[in-house]
Amino acid sequence: MAMVPDAGDVEQILPRLYDGLGLDGPATEGDKVRLTPEGLDPIEGVVDYVSPDAFGVRTDDGLYRFVRGHNGMVAASHHLYADGADADEAERAWQSWLGRLFQTSQ
Numbered sequence: 494m495a496m497v498p499d500a501g502d503v504e505q506i507l508p509r510l511y512d513g514l515g516l517d518g519p520a521t522e523g524d525k526v527r528l529t530p531e532g533l534d535p536i537e538g539v540v541d542y543v544s545p546d547a548f549g550v551r552t553d554d555g556l557y558r559f560v561r562g563h564n565g566m567v568a569a570s571h572h573l574y575a576d577g578a579d580a581d582e583a584e585r586a587w588q589s590w591l592g593r594l595f596q597t598s599q
Contacts, residue, residue: 495587500567500595507548510559510567513594520548528557530590554578567595 500506511518515529520540528536528550538552547560554575560568569587573580 494568494570495584495591496566496568497591497595499565500591501565503561503565506561506565506567507546507559509594510561513590514559519543520550526550530587531593532590533586567591 500509507519511520513530516526520526520543522540522543524540526538526540528538530536536550536552536555536557538550538555538557540548541551541556542549542558546562547558549559550557554573555578556572558568558570560570562568569591571580571583571587573583
């Protein structure tokens with residue numbers, strides 16, 4: 494899990510996430526997507542969860558969740574089940590990406 498406790502304007506968090514992930518706008522369950530977060534490998538999957546505060550993507554080898562929390566918190570979590578997946582490395586990469594996207598020192 495990666496998190497930024499104060500990502501700014503709550504109403505802008507999900508639009509910034511969508512943009513930062515290379516999406517043209519809000520996701521809809523069942524959409525096939527190709528996420529292109531800067532500095533990470535592209536992720537191809539299907540949107541499997543959408544709510545006013547979160548969305549999730551299922552891939553062949555992982556689950557990705559993006560959450561807008563209370564008071565401006567944002568989180569990205571992942572469950573990787575591919576052979577050889579390095580969860581610690583992935584966590585560092587996502588933390589760095591979130592920090593850049595929301596311009597923090599995280």
